[in-house]
Amino acid sequence: MPHEPQPQPADELDAEAVRTWSSLALAALGRAREDIDAINVYPVADADTGTNLYLTAESADRALTDALTDTAPASLSRAVRAWAHGALVGARGNSGTILAQLLRGVADVLGTDPGEPAGAPAPGPGGLLARALTRAAEEAYAAVAHPVEGTMLTVAGAAARAAETASAAAGTAVDVARAAYDAARAALAETPGQLAALDRAGVVDAGGCGLVAVLGALWQALSGQEPAAEPVAGPAAGAAAEPGDPCAREEEGPAYEVIYLLEASAEAVAVLRERLDALGDSLVVVGGDGLWNVHVHVDDPGAAVEAGVEAGRPYRIRITHFGDARRHGRGERAQRAVVAVVPGEGLAVLCGEAGATTVLVRPGEAPAAAELLDAVRRAHAREVVLLAGGAELRAAAAAAAEQARADGVRVAVIPTRSAVQGLAALAVHDPDGSFDEDVVAMTAAAGATRYGELAVAESRSFTSAGICQAGDVLGLIDGDVAVIGAALAETAEAVLDRMLGSGGELVTLVLGPEVPDGVAERLEAYVQHGHLAVDTVTYRGGRYSAPLLIGVE
CATH class of the missing domain: 3.30.1180.10 (Hypothetical Protein Tm841; Chain: A;domain 3)
Structure with missing residues (x-):
């Protein structure tokens, strides 16, 4: 059952307030998901920022709900830490990874003792919230290898500065939240003037748009007042990057997005950052306390995974090829893609290099329908061939395919029973032929193996x-x-x-x-x-x- 938001007492920050904030943020991102996807042009025009933010918020909300429904006391610290952890393990894409780090920054303040000097008065809820938003922005900037203004980082920084100003004027938590929300909206409106790719397309930053929705949910959770609906403006008619423009990164950037969770020390992660930074761009590493979420765009996904293996223990590896999205134009869907469920990191890299979106299976941890649906959405295509990978996954694959069809994606499930059958099917995949002929050929190749x-x-x-x-x-x-x-x-x-x-x-x-x-x-x-x-x-x-x-x- 989804959590029903309840009005909060004025100027109070507690576990229920965080739970309400999470629920409202998830709902707001759900409403805006498709519109945010449509304005996604930076750093890659793969039209999935809204979906990535929503899936990250969904993972965070699920973890928060689980933490507050067991027998442990529902403390503020417990709530924010569960919320941030859920975002970390479920972060999707560049924007979702940054959102996870923003929530971690919030948890670092709201989930610990404020640590005032002896004799100093403890900050009230307004001051504490301002500190949390400031820490969130600082940690998000630190997590991105090469911060760029005109993105959701800019929006987060503006919100934090406004929150600190409101707090210094003895503002309540509601005052601080409203100041942060208003400043975020103003900063978002200015992003096209800060980033050429946005200006050419006639849009604001997609990640920043999602962050405004999250901050609007914060103000609503504390005040009980619903923010006015703000339609997301779509791309300007005819707007497109000019040939040779160095900011048109969706045409010339790396071909793969690699994301994985990593168990490693902070020292090993520092070395990993340097290695990945040399391999590609859009590098974001978030987390701490031994668990990290790594996101990078590269041309050599195998090298990115290998770097993670040398740093620690990577898992939940996701490799997405977005060359098709680039070829089909800014923000448009590729015509066809393959999603492959594979049992092994090496196989995931192999299939990823062949152009497939992969789902890694670990022993005893078969992916659920939601994870398969996420992979279908990450493939970002009108037609998807799903190589299910085993008889035990057929029910989950069928459920994911049914939901994807409801989203308007044509999906065919090829019931492979072994990874070698998937490799055989992938070898004969013809993205330029008809969908039915391609599915028949891939099915025949798998069946003949x-x-x-x-x-x-x-x-x-x-x-x-x-x-x-x-x-x-x-x-x-x-x-x-x-x-x-x-x-x-x-x-x-x-x-x-x-x-x-x-x-x-x-x-x-x-x-x-x-x-x-x-x-x-x-x-x-x-x-x-x-x-x-x-x-x-x-x-x-x-x-x-x-x-x-x-x-x-």
């Missing part, structure tokens, strides 16, 4: 190939145990013999992170020796992938 997998038995059990003991290597073919062996290479050879017994032209090997290169070389030689007309290709599945996946086409 027999799949095998090697796994290690965790306990003694009965299988279709007999009784296995803990530690045995199991060779599965099309989902059933066909071979039980003692060593991975020998078991893989037995599986290959069975799979190639009925013919084949191409063997695909996907090696897990612990499998040495020598195993791949041995299996390639084995196939070449016994099946002269069969080619072999080998990939690294990366962390979270199975020890070995085999595909035979």
Whole structure:
């Protein structure tokens, strides 16, 4: 059940006020989402800023609701910290990542002791709120590698300065919130004069527009008064970047957006910032206390992920290719995209480099329909082919496809059962052909690919190939145990013999992170020796992938 906002007592900041603020902000972003998407021209005209802000706020609101519905006391500190953490783990895109850091700044003040010098009076709610908005703006600026004025950073800074002025005049929390909101609106109106890309398109900054909605929700939560509706003006007719304009970054910027959560020390993250800054642009790293959300635009997504691996433990890796959106013009949808669910960081990078939007699956953590729907929306296309990745994901994929169709996206789900089938389907993907023909060809390629997998038995059990003991290597073919062996290479050879017994032209090997290169070389030689007309290709599945996946086409 969504939280029903309740009027707050004047000049009071408590957990219920934060909960009301969150609920109202989510509702405001939901109403403005499509309009904000439509004016998104900087730093990349991929028309998803409104959606990214909404999804980030939704994750934050969900975490806040969960924190306030258990048995723990509903304190202000608990509320703001849960809210900020939810935004951090669910941040989407450049704007959502900055919003997450803004909420972290708020939590750093409202969630801790104000720390006044001995004998000094504690600040009232107005002073505390002003400090929180100031800290939020400072931390957001610090999180962005190269801050640019005319963006939501500018709007946040203007709001913070106005809040401090109102607080210095002994303003209440309501006064401070209203001053911040009014200043944000004024700053937003000035953004086209600060950023050439906005001026050419005849729009205000999309991220700043979303932040105004969030600050309007703050004032409403504290005052009980609803801000007047402010329509979002769309792009000026005929506005477009001129050829060769250095600000037209949607035409010349990096091809991929890479986002991941990272468990790492602050020292390792400092080194990571330098590495990623050299790889691309739009770098934003937010978080702290060992958990970070990393966002960057690069041409080499593999290098960006590898940098994260060297810094700590990256997960929830999302790689989005927005070359299609650039080719189809400012803010327009690509005609067709592929969303692939993959079990392994290496496979996610591989599919991302092939142009697919990826969803990484970790063992025991199958993505829900909401995560698949998010990936479909991130693909930003009129038509989407969804490679579901396994039988256990079919229900979630079907639900995501149904919701995407309600949003006006044509979606086809290809029921792959293994990552190697997804690779086969992606290899024949033809974005320039008809949608139906493309889906038929990809489905046929997936269906014609027999799949095998090697796994290690965790306990003694009965299988279709007999009784296995803990530690045995199991060779599965099309989902059933066909071979039980003692060593991975020998078991893989037995599986290959069975799979190639009925013919084949191409063997695909996907090696897990612990499998040495020598195993791949041995299996390639084995196939070449016994099946002269069969080619072999080998990939690294990366962390979270199975020890070995085999595909035979």
